[in-house]
Amino acid sequence: MKTIAIGIAYVILAPVIGGLLVGLDRIISARMQRRVGPPILQPFYDIFKLLQKKTVVVNRLQNPAIFCHLFFMIATGFLFFEGSDILLIIFVLTLSGVFLVLAASASGSPFSHIGAERELILMTAYEPMVLMMLVGIYKVTDSFHFYAILESAKPLIVYLPGIFVGFLYILTMKLRKSPFDISYSHHAHQELVKGIMSDMSGKSIAMVEIAHWYENVFLLGLVYLFFGFSPVLGIAAVILTYVFEILVDNTFARFRWELAFRSAWLVALVLGGGNLIALYALMGGA
Amino acid sequence: MAYFKKSPWLIHYDGSSCNGCDIEVLACLTPLYDVERFGIINTGNPKHADIFLVTGSVNQQNVDIIRNIYNQMPEPKVVIAAGICACSGGIFAECYNVMGGIDKVIPVDVYVQGCAVRPEAIIDGVVKALAILEERYARAKAA
Numbered sequence: 001m002k003t004i005a006i007g008i009a010y011v012i013l014a015p016v017i018g019g020l021l022v023g024l025d026r027i028i029s030a031r032m033q034r035r036v037g038p039p040i041l042q043p044f045y046d047i048f049k050l051l052q053k054k055t056v057v058v059n060r061l062q063n064p065a066i067f068c069h070l071f072f073m074i075a076t077g078f079l080f081f082e083g084s085d086i087l088l089i090i091f092v093l094t095l096s097g098v099f100l101v102l103a104a105s106a107s108g109s110p111f112s113h114i115g116a117e118r119e120l121i122l123m124t125a126y127e128p129m130v131l132m133m134l135v136g137i138y139k140v141t142d143s144f145h146f147y148a149i150l151e152s153a154k155p156l157i158v159y160l161p162g163i164f165v166g167f168l169y170i171l172t173m174k175l176r177k178s179p180f181d182i183s184y185s186h187h188a189h190q191e192l193v194k195g196i197m198s199d200m201s202g203k204s205i206a207m208v209e210i211a212h213w214y215e216n217v218f219l220l221g222l223v224y225l226f227f228g229f230s231p232v233l234g235i236a237a238v239i240l241t242y243v244f245e246i247l248v249d250n251t252f253a254r255f256r257w258e259l260a261f262r263s264a265w266l267v268a269l270v271l272g273g274g275n276l277i278a279l280y281a282l283m284g285g286a
Numbered sequence: 287m288a289y290f291k292k293s294p295w296l297i298h299y300d301g302s303s304c305n306g307c308d309i310e311v312l313a314c315l316t317p318l319y320d321v322e323r324f325g326i327i328n329t330g331n332p333k334h335a336d337i338f339l340v341t342g343s344v345n346q347q348n349v350d351i352i353r354n355i356y357n358q359m360p361e362p363k364v365v366i367a368a369g370i371c372a373c374s375g376g377i378f379a380e381c382y383n384v385m386g387g388i389d390k391v392i393p394v395d396v397y398v399q400g401c402a403v404r405p406e407a408i409i410d411g412v413v414k415a416l417a418i419l420e421e422r423y424a425r426a427k428a429a
Contacts, residue, residue: 035320045292054360194331201333
């Protein structure tokens with residue numbers, strides 16, 4: 001019962017936390033560029049404004065696909081904090097991503113289409129690292145469940161340093177940060193007009209944005225897992241990770257998709273694979 | 287409560303001009319003026335925009351583009367003509383290919399004068415446009 005309550009708390013609180021995180025992100029980014037930046041509640045103002053705007057829907061597939069994207073994103077986080085199997089959760093997350101690609105492909109806009117293609121490329125780029133992370137976590141804790149992993153009290157970061165760094169690398173893609181914001185960028189200096197969001201307006205943008213907030217909180221939950229043996233350290237690590245991603249966002253120029261894809265697989269192979277090999281060599285067994 | 291005042295997203299188009307006003311619009315985004323303080327974002331996508339900010343005049347080449355951008359913007363929306371060329375054609379008004387100010391093609395709500403238009407004047411113009419935007423939203427809601 002308790003775990004279900006935490007899951008429901010996630011569904012209610014994640015948009016609030018996610019929105020505040022994005023607001024903080026925008027202020028910190030502005031300060032890094034010697035600007036003042038918007039108020040911290042700006043992301044919420046944007047969402048409320050978008051809900052009041054007229055929504056132009058390009059065809060019948062677009063809105064159901066965006067709704068499914070949001071629904072499965074919420075399901076991902078709910079199942080994660082409810083303590084379900086992380087393997088299942090990663091598949092639900094992928095399903096959610098596929099619906100966003102479908103929504104973008106539904107439009108006739110070439111910008112939207114290239115955005116969708118790039119989103120697919122990013123998904124193939126980060127997926128191997130995610131799976132290696134799961135294998136590593138299972139090898140150390142013998143479990144795929146959030147609470148069982150926490151209760152094992154194993155310092156995952158000590159066992160899986162390579163996998164954690166690799167995860168940070170793909171986290172930049174998942175958070176849609178530069179240098180990997182090739183399918184859709186939050187910044188004014190976007191390319192492809194707005195990538196996957198080009199043909200969305202009003203409530204559609206609001207739904208994708210809220211899904212992104214849910215995703216951010218879920219991903220930071222994954223970061224917490226690595227430091228779960230000590231809650232204080234865990235929360236400190238989550239905050240540090242987020243600030244680090246903002247710093248990376250503001251210091252790197254956008255990669256081409258080839259570099260994004262190759263580097264992500266190289267990182268997965270060297271850091272993730274290397275970590276796994278070391279783990280099996282030291283711990284032994286199947 | 288309407289939130290347009292707190293989160294105006296705008297799209298900028300530079301028509302037939304010397305690019306002076308274009309540069310001044312971009313200057314609004316720099317640390318000195320930093321319009322993101324007011325939640326203003328330069329979107330570059332008409333479907334995301336609330337405000338259409340046009341600098342420069344209309345000519346035979348860009349008339350379709352301006353109409354296209356305007357038509358793609360979802361309601362409620364406002365148009366700002368920034369700089370004398372956008373208002374009346376300015377120094378280019380007599381040219382054989384120039385049709386005149388933006389109001390020859392699409393309805394303009396706010397005219398901002400200047401050659402080139404000052405960043406402060408642009409920000410003032412946007413603030414004026416926001417009042418119109420809110421009014422338009424209230425009217426659409428009532429209807």
